[in-house]
Amino acid sequence: MANIPSKARVVIVGGGIIGCSVAYHLAKKGWQDIVLLERKRLTSGTTWHAAGLIAQLRATANMTKLARYSQELYGNLEAETGVATGFKRCGSITVALTEHRREEILRQAGMARSFGVDVEEISPQEVKARYEHLNIDGVKAGVWLPKDGQGDPANIALALAKGARNMGARIIENTAVTGLRKQGRSVQGVEWQAEGESGYIEADMVVNCAGMWGHEMGRMAGVNVPLQACEHFYIVTEAIENLTQMPVLRVPDECAYYKEDAGKMLLGAFEPIAKPWAMDGIPKDFEFDQLPEDFEHFEPILEQACARLPMLETAGIHTFFNGPESFTPDDAYHLGLAPELDNFWVAAGFNSIGIQSAGGAGMALAEWMDSGEKPFDLGDVDIARMQPFQGNKQYLFERSKETLGLLYADHYPYRQKATARGIRRSPVHHQLLENGAVMGELAGWERANWFADEGQERAYKYDWQGQNWFNNTAAECRAVRENVGIYDMSSFGKIRVEGRDAVRFINYVAGAECDVEIGKIVYTQFLNNAGGIEADVTITRLSETAYLVVTPAATRLADQVWMQRHVGDYAVVITDVTAAEATLAVMGPNARKLLQAVSPNDFSNAHNPFGTAQEIEIGMGLARVHRVSYVGELGWEVYISADQAGHVFEALWDAGQGMDARLCGMHMMDSCRIEKGFRHFGHDITCEDHVLEAGLGFAVSKTKENFIGRDGVARKREAGLENRMLQFVMEDPSAFLFHNEPILRDGQIVGYLSSGAYGHHLGAAIGLGYVPCAGESAADVLASSYQIEVAGVNMAARASLKPAYDPKSERVKA
Structure with missing residues (x-):
């Protein structure tokens, strides 16, 4: 067909409201050679029959920012394009x-x-x-x-399309994409078919805006786009x-x-x-x-x-x-650069909120494509959060039965998905169940969240106050604070980086100095150019040429892709080894005593100080122990090859019986980490949170010459902090915090909690959150009075820059 070009800067696949928005915003950025291909006619998939509800409030600040942008955009589109959008703010x-x-x-x-x-x-x-x-x-x-509204979905999409055309974009209907050509980690272009003709468009970038066809479109490119109509x-x-x-x-x-x-x-x-x-x-x-x-x-x-x-x-x-309409496994849409390729983008799976999301999503993706960096934290919707198995069709069939209904279900804290469970299991999964584990799910992993007492129902009973596992978790926290607890960390991501350039490469992607002795463990972050936090990891030097990077379970893929995209000419191999090793954490004042009962090795401070690893014998097997802690106590993470994990669990658990050791879950870990003020990636620290403002400057080298984010850190050191992360301990022990509760400073809202949990040792709910502090000293910030709004009630809180629990970290080094 004569009107279809042979080359384009970007090909957008799909002419619903999302594709039209991406085309409009790229054109507004001044991009030329934009081609949008629609298999039938614009809006003919889902957009034309959407209800057109346009709300501002979403689950996070940035998703709300995007929804508000959509409103403002739609309010002005009619004047810009002459196409009536039907947009009205009816509240x-x-x-x-x-x-x-x-x-x-x-x-x-x-x-x-x-x-x-x-x-x-x-x-x-x-x-x-x-x-x-x-x-x-x-x-x-x-x-x-009062500012919520409604609009005509099809006309909003057509207005965006007209605006894109007016700025030079080419929008071509009745043209189906039938294939993609790839080379290495790049898409070279798209193959198309229309009215008996076929052809090929060479493209610098491709954007999958194919709506409910997005899964199939992703498969053409070898990209995982989990969604189900x-x-x-x-x-x-x-x-x-x-x-x-x-x-x-x-x-x-x-x-x-x-x-x-x-x-x-x-x-x-x-x-x-x-x-x-x-x-x-x-x-x-x-x-x-x-x-x-x-x-x-x-x-x-x-x-x-x-x-x-x-x-x-x-x-x-x-x-x-x-x-x-298409639904994703977690009810959040897919946006961003596909992990499998370096020039294939996704904007699909909008879970019945595509109209209110389209304007903001198109703007955010265009910014990202134009600058090469996320404009702000998009972790909630970043396609890199999806695990490879989540593209499985049977999984999507089972999970989608639930996710549509969850939009209007009670959004309880700690609510667990009920469908499509049991897919990823730790090597000690059945042993945890035999001992009372109540499982939650994260990134497909079944994880023990708490342990039921004998005779207690092994199920969640949801509430906004203390749930039915509140006392169980309190007992688990006591064990870790006063004696010893054991919990399974096998789900945490483990990425091996190996090769002759391993030291140089790791030092380039990590903020801290990682050219350390073999066996040394480094806590650090991967930073972006602005000094924002892209990953929060520990890095253990295993040999002259190998490191182990340990990441949160949910971000293993994203963190691995971040490293892969920065490999350049470094001679390294990056391998996911998560399933190769189980990890059992042994934490508490008596952790050393328990390990000495099952191993002949030396766990003393002289031989195995905090922040070091060693190979050990344990039971009749072998393991590697890392002396680190996310709960703020003396303890070790025990890494065991998957085949020996069951045996090592038995050895530890049998020896623990005489010490009143307790099995613990992830809720315990969250309670203890927030008492210690440890940050949680994705909540407290994200790509738009500066590492210095997060209070993590100690984890960034002041002497390294070449690492990602170096200049962003230097600029902030010179300019001073604009925000500080504070820890808040509630005065009233009956209050419960989760996240996003407003922070009031001297009676005025100045921010919101990035995370919250009940601190069982301190006997009160605890939150972390950022407070603006431009031109102020730390003393100035702490001189104010603080409250947290909980369900409409302002409640007093004590604010601190240092952790309320063990501020000098003496316990982890005992």
């Missing part, structure tokens, strides 16, 4: 029908305030005043967001007399949302158990299509809705709609 109301949901929406309101979103908690009577048609029986509370239902009534513009209404306890549009009412649902669709592939001719009605599936939602909005009882149904 939104969310109501709670239970006390648990009431606490959730009040906590969400606090989070909104800390993110700078206009929000107001309202009583049932105030809900009724704003939404006269609502039956408020059972309504406990409501939250009002599910049926999504809504009804539209006939015109209702005298119905005027109403706010968007959400009743999550009844799985329902309501939108007035042109005198009709739309009722949509996120039912608890969803219906995955197109397991054998999406039909080739799918375009502006809908799926067969399933009234029986929708009927329970409709019955509750008729009671909640009595006007629906007499309103005729104009449309019963069932259309597919």
Whole structure:
């Protein structure tokens, strides 16, 4: 076809609202030679039938920032392009029908305030005043967001497309991408087919915006894009007399949302158990299509809705709609540079929030593509968070049944996924279960989160206060603080870096000095050019030419890819060896005594001081012990080849019986680490948090000449800190903190908690969070009074720069 070029700077695959947004924002950046290919017509997949709810508040500050940007963009698009977007700020109301949901929406309101979103908690009577048609029986509370809105999804997408065209982008419909050509870690271009013709476009970059075809499109490139299409239902009534513009209404306890549009009412649902669709592939001719009605599936939602909005009882149904939308394994969309390739980008899997996300997602991706660096922390949605196995179709089928319903389920802290479990298991998994383990899941790993007492139900009972495992975790913390505890860390990522340039390479990617003696362990970060934290790791020198990098379980792939992308000419091999070794942590004042009971080796300070590793005999096997601690106690991480892990566990556990040793879980580790002020990657430290402002300057070399982030650290040292991370200990022991609670300094909101947990040894909830401090000394910052807002109540907290527990770290060096 004459209008399809043979070469482009970027080819965007998919003409829904996401693809149109990426094209628009790249064009706005001044990019030329932008080509968007759409297999059928623009918006013909999911965009055309989306409900068009446009909310500001998301689960994190940056996701909220992107949603707010979308709103502002859509408000101006009509004037810019002449295409009516139907965007209006009608506000939104969310109501709670239970006390648990009431606490959730009040906590969400606090989070909104800390993110700078206009929000107001309202009583049932105030809900009724704003939404006269609502039956408020059972309504406990409501939250009002006056700047939320709604719009016409297809027209917003067409406006973005027109804006992109006006700036020179080429948008070509009825042209399917049938293949990609690759060389090494690069895509060379795309093969296309249209109206009996075919061809090839050479491309510098390719962006997968293929929506529910994104999984298939990723497979063409050898890229893992885990998402699954599910049926999504809504009804539209006939015109209702005298119905005027109403706010968007959400009743999550009844799985329902309501939108007035042109005198009709739309009722949509996120039912608890969803219906995955197109397991054998999406039909080739799918375009502006809908799926067969399933009234029986929708009927329970409709019955509750008729009671909640009595006007629906007499309103005729104009449309019963069932259309597919794509869902990811964790209900967060996929954005960013694919781990498998260095020029293949992804923006797909928007979990029914594509309209409100598209503007911000397109902007963020365009910034990233243009500069080569993330514009701010996108860890929640970065495609690199997905594990390779999560592209498995059976896994996606099972998990997607749950994820759609989780959008409106109670968002309890510590809530565990119920579906698609048991996939990645530690070598000691069954032994943990035999001893009472209650498992959680992270990145597919089954991990012991807590241990049930004999006769206690081995299951979570969720709450916003102390959950049913509260006392169990308290006992596990006591064991680690006062005696000895054993817990499984096998899920943590282990990456071996080996080769003649291993020392030079590790010193280039890590902030700390890593040219150390064999057996030395270095705590450090991988930094970006600005001095932000890309990874938080320990690095152990195993030999003259080999290191072991230990990472959080969830970021192993991302951390490995970060290293691979910076290899350049360094002669190193980088290998994931996570599954090769199990890791058992032995922590507490009596940790040395327990290890000496099962090993003839020397664990004294003279032979094995803090921050060193040694090879040992243990039981009848062999292991390597690393003397480090994430709980702030004397202890060792014991690395055992997977084949001997069961035996070593038995040796430790049998010897521990005479010492009252206790098996512990991940909740214990989180409680103890926050008492010690240890940062948690992804919450307390991210790519936009400067390593010095995070209080981790001690982990950055002041003498190394060449490492990533060196100049960013030097600039901050010279300019001074703009933020400081503080630890907050609540005065009231009944308060519970999780994360995102507002921080008030002298009565004014200045930030929010990046993480929170209950400190069982200190007897109070503890949070970490950043406080602005430009031009202030540490003493100035600490001279203020601080409060944390918890579910709408401001509660006093003690702030500190040093950890409240063992500030001099004497216990780990005992």
